[in-house]
Amino acid sequence: MRRGPAYQRPLSAGGTAKRRAMTDATKLTVLVSSLSGGGAERVATTLCNAWCAAGCSVTLTPTFDADSSAGYPLDPGVQVRRLPPAPGPKTPWRQLRRLRALRRLITSEQPDLMITFLTNVNVAGLLAAWGTGVPVIVCERIHPPLFPLSFWWRALRQLTYPMAHTVVVQTETTRAWFASNLPRAKTSVIPNPLALPLPDGPAELPIAGLIDSDQRLILAVGRLAPQKGFEDLLEAFALLSHETLGWRLVILGEGPQRQALDRTIERLAIGGRAMLPGWAGNMQAWYARADLFVLTSRYEGFPNALLEAMAHGVACIAYDCPAGPAELIDGPDCGRLVPPDQGVTGLTRALVELVGDAPMRESLGQRARERAQSFSQPKVLQRWVQLIGGGR
Structure with missing residues (x-):
């Protein structure tokens, strides 16, 4: 299993005022599809690190790839909790078993708030949390009309997203789309955070061997x-x-x-x-x-x-x-x-x-x-x- 890069907590991650504000929401559960490389995974990891540094108790759960290792630096204070494996073909029964496992995780963790990333994870998180009293913030990572979904996933999005406390989108363009196509869902625009300096991952690629100094x-x-x-x-x-x-x-x-x-x-x-x-x-x-x-x-x-x-x-x-x-x-x-x-x-x-x-x-x-x-x-x-x- 590939080891993720070492985490170095940024000095600017949590000042005193921010720490007091964040510790009011003591316990967060964050759901992602996997922990391997990808834009949503990178943003989720960055946010988990920052929330942990700000005093929150953070649990990060990969919902669809139980064996993936962290592709981005993860604060040691972030607890990674995996769902049990669900081998076999992707049948409705298998998906139902995954939902039941996710619901058991939510009821055992009893978070103050759950935050999910990507459409399929968003839908699963909302269904699993239904009736538990745990508020769910879902995060859309791409402009929906340009990312085709099957009929069933579109129907499930229409059904579940109004149940979310908030649908977080990254641009005003996407918020306008939701206002026209899913007006019952409450939306908020929060762009991706720019965390500098960028962490170095394990696959270093030397520049000197490819580009001469005068090029x-x-x-x-x-x-x-x-x-x-x-x-x-x-x-x-x-x-x-x-x-x-x-x-x-x-x-x-x-x-x-x-x-x-x-x-x-x-x-x-x-x-x-x-x-x-x-x-x-x-x-x-x-x-x-x-x-x-x-x-x-x-x-x-x-x-x-x-x-x-x-x-x-x-x-x-x-x-x-x-x-x-x-x-x-x-x-x-x-x-x-x-x-x-x-x-x-x-x-x-x-x-x-x-x-x-x-x-x-x-x-x-x-x-x-x-x-x-x-x-x-x-x-x-x-x-x-x-x-x-x-x-x-």
Whole structure:
């Protein structure tokens, strides 16, 4: 079993005033799908660490992957409690056994509040807590209309979400969707917290072996999947052959589209200049080295990588996809938003501008760093403190 990275409690996680406010909600139970790598798991771990540092008793339970080890640093004070294994095919009876096990956990823990992440976990948590008197805050991590669900999952979401104390969403765009499509559910917008410095994970990826000291770096980060639109970035980069002679493109991540993207690199004859080296645990070092960051997602819930790049003072280009980029890059002095219908053409135009204009990259990076402070961990945690105060 892979061991998670060591946890170092941030000094800013809990001041005296915050500790007094949080200890009123003494006992929290947090449900996630697994503890392995992923955006929701990362945010859940960050919040659990902060709540623990603020004086709460926190139990973290992976509901669908009982054997996963922590992919992100976890405070030793956070208790990890796993559900018993439920082997066999995914039949309704198996799902019912999982719900009964989850309900037993809730009744034995008797938390003041339960917080759940991701749609399937949200639905399961609400059903399991029904009638126990435990308030439940559920967290949607992606813009619902762009993440297709089966008929039954959509029906269960419609049925259960009005039972939640609050549905936490990450953007105003998603709140507007809920207001139109599930108006009986109470929503609140709380973005992901930006916790700096970024913790180093176990998969360190040396930079020096890939990028020479005199080369410029265009960086992209994410799962190698169609949602992330990396084929557009490769196409646009290939069109900049003259402008990017001293530049390299690195896309950090893994996923099912790796072979297809490798073939695209070969077809475009940009091998050696565009690289897919895999995951990197030392993301802070990569952001510090980057000259330009690009997000080409078709859709997002909240683009963590874009926020992290901005916080490190990197000039950014992003597709103006739903939902999130426009709420981070809030003006042309903060970065470049490319309308999705402009595709590779618009992306190429933005790359040409910023690749050739170092002073503009510097200016955009400085403004991006300032903008990212709006999402700092203390500010986001204060919004959670206010919400949890109403959840007891």
